[in-house]
Amino acid sequence: DQQVKQNSPSLSVQEGRISILNCDYTNSMFDYFLWYKKYPAEGPTFLISISSIKDKNEDGRFTVFLNKSAKHLSLHIVPSQPGDSAVYFCATRGVDSSYKLIFGSGTRLLVRP
Amino acid sequence: EAGVAQSPRYKIIEKRQSVAFWCNPISGHATLYWYQQILGQGPKLLIQFQNNGVVDDSQLPKDRFSAERLKGVDSTLKIQPAKLEDSAVYLCASSPGQKNIQYFGAGTRLSVL
Numbered sequence: 001d002q003q004v005k006q007n008s009p010s011l012s013v014q015e016g017r018i019s020i021l022n023c024d025y026t027n028s029m030f031d032y033f034l035w036y037k038k039y040p041a042e043g044p045t046f047l048i049s050i051s052s053i054k055d056k057n058e059d060g061r062f063t064v065f066l067n068k069s070a071k072h073l074s075l076h077i078v079p080s081q082p083g084d085s086a087v088y089f090c091a092t093r094g095v096d097s098s099y100k101l102i103f104g105s106g107t108r109l110l111v112r113p
Numbered sequence: 114e115a116g117v118a119q120s121p122r123y124k125i126i127e128k129r130q131s132v133a134f135w136c137n138p139i140s141g142h143a144t145l146y147w148y149q150q151i152l153g154q155g156p157k158l159l160i161q162f163q164n165n166g167v168v169d170d171s172q173l174p175k176d177r178f179s180a181e182r183l184k185g186v187d188s189t190l191k192i193q194p195a196k197l198e199d200s201a202v203y204l205c206a207s208s209p210g211q212k213n214i215q216y217f218g219a220g221t222r223l224s225v226l
Contacts, residue, residue, distance in 0.1 A: 089155050098211065103157070
């Protein structure tokens with residue numbers, strides 16, 4: 001059973017517009033969430049994170065929103081650029097002592113020039 | 114600062130053969146992770162080391178997979194014997210500690226024929 005779900009396998013957006021990537025999770029005990037970006041033939045790279053004590057975290061063009069009651073988070077990219085085209089993974093830190101990351105299946109973002 | 118190094122980048126083997134992957138983490142990082150990423154899925158943790166001790170290997174198929182991190186620095190992951198379903202990208206990551214951001218290597222793409 002998937003504890004972190006990214007229901008949209010792909011998303012296509014025009015350059016300059018907003019990209020919104022969504023993620024749902026099942027366990028209300030999860031308290032820390034991350035987004036990673038992955039280009040082809042490279043490993044995932046950390047993008048932005050949010051703690052459950054916040055509902056928003058912003059870093060430049062990237063903003064993550066957390067809705068704890070809905071067990072939902074989203075990543076907003078404004079404005080979107082062609083270089084943002086990549087696969088985006090949502091992840092949460094597990095609640096056991098290992099703090100291991102649990103990843104969603106990813107959303108492939110294509111930003112059209 | 115050098116990133117996480119992995120080798121080889123690609124490996125093609127036949128089923129029932131053995132294969133080994135190598136990872137050199139970022140200098141000074143105490144925590145090392147091996148993930149398996151099957152096409153269309155997110156990375157799944159196989160094993161996590163803290164220095165040279167195992168923190169979590171609950172998702173490691175121990176009948177065929179083994180991993181070690183001698184001296185608490187670099188690590189090897191072995192599959193013996195390989196099955197068709199082991200075809201995946203094997204990612205190594207490291208972090209200063211268990212609660213810190215994880216940095217990923219580029220991965221080893223394994224094809225089992």
